Amino acid sequence: MCGITGWVDFGRDLTAGAATADTARTAAEMVATMACRGPDDQGVWTSPHAVLGHRRLAVIDIEGGRQPMAAPADPATPGRPDPAAGPGTTPAAGPGAGPAAVLTYSGEVYNFTELRAELTALGHRFRTRSDTEVVLHAYLQWGEHLAERLNGMYAFAVWDARTEELLLVRDRLGVKPLYWRRLPGGLAFGSEPKAILAHPGADAVLDADGLRGILGFFKDVGRSPYRDIQELRPGHVLRIRRSGLTVRRYWRPPSDPHTDDLPTSVARVRELLEDIVTRQLVSDVPLCTLLSGGLDSSIVTALAAARGPVRSFAVDFTGQAEKFVPDLMRDTPDTPFVHELAEHAGTEHADIVVDAARLADPELRATVVRAFDAPAVNGDMNSSLYLLFRAIREKSTVALSGESADEVFGGYLWFHDAGAVRADTFPWVAMALRPGVSARFGADQSGPFDRGLLQTLDMPAYLADEYAKAVADVPDVPGDDEHERRMRRVCHLHLTHFLPMLLDRKDRASMAVGLEVRVPFCDHRLVEYVYRTPWAMKTHDGREKSLLRSAGRHLLPESIAQRRKSPYPAIQDxxxxxxxxxxxxxxxxxxxxxxxxxxxxxxxxxxxxxxxxxxxxxxxxxxxxxxxxxxxxxxxxxxxxxxxxx
Structure with a gap:
């Protein structure tokens, strides 16, 4: 996975005179904030107007993938870090020749083998097995349009020394984070806001917009809680040069109609899932799956186990299976289904059991808040996820998750609630704020706050404005009737404003302990295909996630195939x-x-x-x-x- 950071300054030479020591100190401090994201290695590359920093979690090509990675002006001769230069340095490639481009990269590109073959046919030569080098050469070949060719989860920065411009790129669904802030003379960026805040030109300020984002029950995409620190939106590229800054959207959910019948659609979803999991099992370090006993994680685990031995892990709470109380979202405890699937698939399974005292520990809360760069309602879920990932990291470096299937296939309760679907707000907010539900759901966050502050924030107006902007972004699909348009809108809102909350939680909790979590259901090919399918096909058996259930039920015990959606567990003690x-x-x-x-x-x-x-x-x-x-x-x-x- 890794962590990336750096900055550009067109107003001064960062390598001249007294600036040299300041540059080195600032770079070291920015990189140090992300040591947890990359415990295996670190590097800094410096030029007169750009600094790139990197912390590495080595997953593929342990020896060859060091970063930042430089390529000389001749793309047939890739630049490579020189181990003799020592840690924390990346020399320009070739004696007497500066690099054409330098890359600091986080994530995984799952089609790098095909891209490498294509680039080789175009004359590029490779000296490593890493996907990092493939991304670097892809930039040299296709410029910023490399983004459209990548399949994976990624956030990276490329400094083009030939034109003196910086490119920031984020994956289509936003699996990997990337933040940025304008500075006098340029811009600073990082995988997390804390990397930017280590730059002397940035400060940590909470204003009304930041607090609105914290209190809103949806992802305020494009913003961070800190004033002036922005989030590069998923599916976007940012380019900054002396003449200014531009942002381009390179991906959105498709607007063309679905033409396959139901049997073909089920077969295509099954085919895609098999290919996706196979690609995401590629790793040079120990790999496992996250297992909740629900439909999504069970399909991923069963597909992984069919391709070889696999470990699985689940979170549980002391005594909860025995004393479980059904609630609005959860009919059954996870543990019996987890154990049934683990036995069925033959995984090497472990439960990570957490108790109330550990979960309420203020030191744990501070650790999690530090990792998330933000406070949270329902913080026990963040803390238990962190503890789960920390325990997993003792055995594995990579984990496959079932996350995002509910957003893609329509699994949540409010997808199937007519009132929530028809409401003129985000459907999960409509359900959460419904009379008689809000107290149990934990959605009313206004209670503890000063009345005057709440008037200033005017959360209802903020929510209405954000919903209007989100709806305006939904493309029309030819042939949709009114109900289909409404359901497609609901699906779009989940992909753009609900899923990012969960992906951010997953990334922060996992990278805080140096664990890479892959998300097969976020493969853009699957997302695009399922987004096109009509709602009647997604619910063809009268239940949630019908299309996924039909595609994967042959892998599962019938009890799990029929289990009702149950979200990530909360402690009941x-x-x-x-x-x-x-x-x-x-x-x-x-x-x-x-x-x-x-x-x-x-x-x-x-x-x-x-x-x-x-x-x-x-x-x-x-x-x-x-x-x-x-x-x-x-x-x-x-x-x-x-x-x-x-």
Whole structure:
């Protein structure tokens, strides 16, 4: 996976005189923020107007894939790091010749073998087995339009020394993150905001827009919680040169109609899944799968196990299988289905069991907030995911996940709720804020906040504006009737504003421990094909994810093939909220707590003094979510020394 960072400055020479030491120090500090993303190696490449930094998690071609990677002006002779130059340096390729281009790259390109063959036929020569070198040569051959040729998850930066311009590229679905900030004379970028904040030209400020993004129950795509630090949108490329900055969208969900019948569509989905999993099993380091016992992860695990021995891992909570209480989203506990699939597929399986005390530990919360660069409601899910990934990292370096199948195939409850589908807002928000549901769902995040602040934020107006912009981006498909248009809109909103939340959570939690998590259901070929299919085909058996179930049921026990959608688990132990309540009381007693100016202290105190109620045991208590948000927001403000400007 790796972490990337760097900056360009067209206003001064970064390698001249006193600037040299400042440049080296800043580069080292920016790279150091991402040590967890790349524990195996690091590198910095410096030129008069550009600096590229890299932290490496070695997955393919352990010896040959060091970065930043340089290529000389002759694309037939690729540049390569010289091990004799020592760690942290990448020399220009060739004696007396500067590089044509330099790459710092994060991710995996799954079609690099085909691209390598194509480039070889065009005259390029390769000295490594890495996909990094393929991406570099692809840029030399096709420029910024290399993005359209890549199949994978990636975020990378290329400095073109011939034209003195920087290119930033992010994958179609946004599996890998990439942030940027304008600076006087140029731009800084990084896999995470904290890399940019290590640059002296950037500062950590929370303004009203940033807080709106934190409180909104959807991904505020294109923004970060920090003022002036933007997110490169999925499927976009950014180019900056002396004359200015441009951003181009190179991918969007397709607008052409689906022409295959149901049997053909089922066969095509099955064929795609088999190809995708086979490609994503390529690794030079130990690999495993994430298994929840649901349809999605079970299909991925079964496909992987059919191709060779595989480990599988699942998260569980102490005593939860025995004391499980059904709730709005979950009918059954995961554990029995996890064990059934593991036995059925013959995996080497392990449960990672977490208890309430560990999950509520303030030090763990601070660690997770540091990894996420943001606070969170329902923070127990972030923390348990981090603990799961940390335990997995002791055995494996790469994991395959079933994430994104619900967004692609239509698995969530609100896809199938007429009121949520017809609402003039994001459907998951419509369901979450429905009377009688919001307290259990944890979606009402306004309770702990100052009334005047809430008036300033005007969250209903913000939500309406963001929804209008999201809907305006949905392309029309010829031949769709009104119902099909509505359902296609719902699918589009999930791909662009719900899925990014989950992908960001997955990336931050996994890369915080140096684990690469691959997402087969985010292969753009599958996403495009399923997006085109009509809603009646996606629900042809009258249930959620019919198309996926039909394509994969031959791999599964019938109980799992028929299991109702169950999201990532939340802890139900009441001891968890009791611990949060005590921590909130301690926070209220601390007059120096940085979150205090944002709170309605009386409202928070009343929450903390109210007796426990039944909603707590479901893992969806609105009060519990409020506690998590207040505590994680305070930890974030402290950890990043964020200045408030509201």
């Amino acid at each position: 009441p001891a968890y909220e009791l611990a949060l309540r005590d921590q909130v009381r301690d926070l209220l007693a601390d007059s120096t707590a940085p979150v205090t100016p944002l709170l309605d202290r009386g409202a928070v105190k009343r929450m903390a003094d109210r007796p426990m109620d039944e909603a707590v045991t479901t893992g969806f208590g609105g009060r519990r979510s409020a506690f998590e948000l207040v505590l994680s927001l305070d930890a974030w403000l402290r950890e990043q020394n964020v200045r408030l400007d509201l």
